[in-house]
Amino acid sequence: MAKQKSFYLDNAATTPVDPRVLQAMAPYFNEAFGNASSLHGKGNEAMVAVEASRAKIASFLGCSSENVYFTSGATESDNWAILGLTRAILRDNSGFKPHIIISAVEHEAVIEPVRRLVKDGLAESTYLKVDKNGLVSPEDLKKSIKANTVLVSVMLANNEIGSIQPLTKLAQVIAEANSSRKRRILFHTDATQAPAYVECNVKKLGVDLMSLSAHKIYGPKGVGALYVGSGIKLEPLVYGGGQQQGARSGTYNVAEIVGFGKAVEIVSDKKERSEDIKRIKELRDYLVKQVLVKVPRSSLNGSLKDRLPNNASFIFPGVEGESVVLMLSRHGICASTGSACSSGSLEPSHVLLAIGVPIEHAHGSLRLTLGRFTKKSDIEALLKHLPSTIEKLRQMSPLKN
Numbered sequence: 534m535a536k537q538k539s540f541y542l543d544n545a546a547t548t549p550v551d552p553r554v555l556q557a558m559a560p561y562f563n564e565a566f567g568n569a570s571s572l573h574g575k576g577n578e579a580m581v582a583v584e585a586s587r588a589k590i591a592s593f594l595g596c597s598s599e600n601v602y603f604t605s606g607a608t609e610s611d612n613w614a615i616l617g618l619t620r621a622i623l624r625d626n627s628g629f630k631p632h633i634i635i636s637a638v639e640h641e642a643v644i645e646p647v648r649r650l651v652k653d654g655l656a657e658s659t660y661l662k663v664d665k666n667g668l669v670s671p672e673d674l675k676k677s678i679k680a681n682t683v684l685v686s687v688m689l690a691n692n693e694i695g696s697i698q699p700l701t702k703l704a705q706v707i708a709e710a711n712s713s714r715k716r717r718i719l720f721h722t723d724a725t726q727a728p729a730y731v732e733c734n735v736k737k738l739g740v741d742l743m744s745l746s747a748h749k750i751y752g753p754k755g756v757g758a759l760y761v762g763s764g765i766k767l768e769p770l771v772y773g774g775g776q777q778q779g780a781r782s783g784t785y786n787v788a789e790i791v792g793f794g795k796a797v798e799i800v801s802d803k804k805e806r807s808e809d810i811k812r813i814k815e816l817r818d819y820l821v822k823q824v825l826v827k828v829p830r831s832s833l834n835g836s837l838k839d840r841l842p843n844n845a846s847f848i849f850p851g852v853e854g855e856s857v858v859l860m861l862s863r864h865g866i867c868a869s870t871g872s873a874c875s876s877g878s879l880e881p882s883h884v885l886l887a888i889g890v891p892i893e894h895a896h897g898s899l900r901l902t903l904g905r906f907t908k909k910s911d912i913e914a915l916l917k918h919l920p921s922t923i924e925k926l927r928q929m930s931p932l933k934n
């Protein structure tokens with residue numbers, strides 16, 4: 534059977550591995566296969582590679598290598614930042630109930646550990662509302678801070694609508710609050726979607742903890758990192774052999790760590806980065822313009838300002854986003870909805886509801902995300918098939934449209 538040509542427009546879900554990353558990883562599957570914790574030459578060779586990768590990531594974040602811990606991805610990093618900090622505080626302060634502030638548009642990897650802590654009676658939480666463009670207001674953050682607030686977690690860039698949060702302004706609010714407190718409020722950001730497009734220097738952003746993932750930046754799946762500012766105590770999530778100063782046990786995933794480092798090295802290249810951003814943004818702007826013209830009653834979620842250059846998220850009233858994705862898939866087009874399908878029920882996206890999309894429209898969302906390997910022909914394929922797909926589905930739909 535001939536393989537169907539595919540047009541990949543789902544780079545926020547995952548990116549293809551860059552061939553340069555694959556090439557960098559290859560030796561660590563065979564000739565340099567050592568366990569980085571072994572004392573012999575093979576172990577040393579692997580450890581040198583792990584530390585070189587850590588140094589590349591530290592340089593990208595503007596911190597020291599000792600502040601960078603490898604994890605299995607951003608889900609683990611987010612969980613570790615939230616649970617690790619809360620558990621460390623609870624261990625040292627019996628009877629104290631920590632308060633955590635997060636935005637209403639966080640990824641589930643942030644929402645769920647916070648929900649779990651609250652459910653178990655171990656913490657309190659506040660969700661910061663966002664405006665129609667998905668942005669948190671520094672004023673709201675200021676009003677939400679309480680005497681027992683220990684952590685604020687606001688993502689750098691949103692995975693569904695691409696909005697880029699004003700982190701430096703939020704950091705200023707936290708710094709002001711901290712100037713008159715005994716226990717510092719820490720600032721965590723989930724930067725998973727950001728590194729290819731947005732400055733991730735932890736000092737400039739003013740964050741204490743930052744989660745990253747390799748597979749959103751043309752690296753392999755299953756590896757990520759958590760930046761932990763100096764002097765911050767986190768209880769480990771993973772106990773075992775004591776790797777990474779006992780903070781995160783588990784045999785080093787050497788090949789993937791090397792791939793992550795290479796992926797970061799590539800996004801750190803100023804020339805390639807700015808060329809990529811310019812080209813991707815032009816393609817995205819063309820896509821948005823054309824979709825809004827070609828599909829009647831379509832609208833863009835959020836604004837084009839303060840948004841990742843690769844993200845376009847639409848609402849098409851009168852259709853189910855999942856049906857659009859499946860029909861586009863028949864033409865080889867890979868897209869996604871803004872909504873998550875959880876435990877068999879189709880829940881509309883909490884992000885779209887938070888920006889004020891009516892619940893009946895939130896089901897008709899489509900997210901298109903471009904990347905380093907997106908070509909004009911991918912966009913043209915979508916523009917060829919999307920209008921007729923929406924029209925057909927609207928005709929079939931029992932929804933009022």
Ligand SMILES: Cc1ncc(COP(=O)(O)O)c(C=O)c1O
Pocket residue numbers: 545546605606607608609640642688690691692723725726745746747748755756757
């Ligand atoms: C904003 C955000 N945070 C966390 C994650 C989870 O990352 P990982 O797949 O590395 O666990 C994702 C992945 O979709 C994401 O987009």
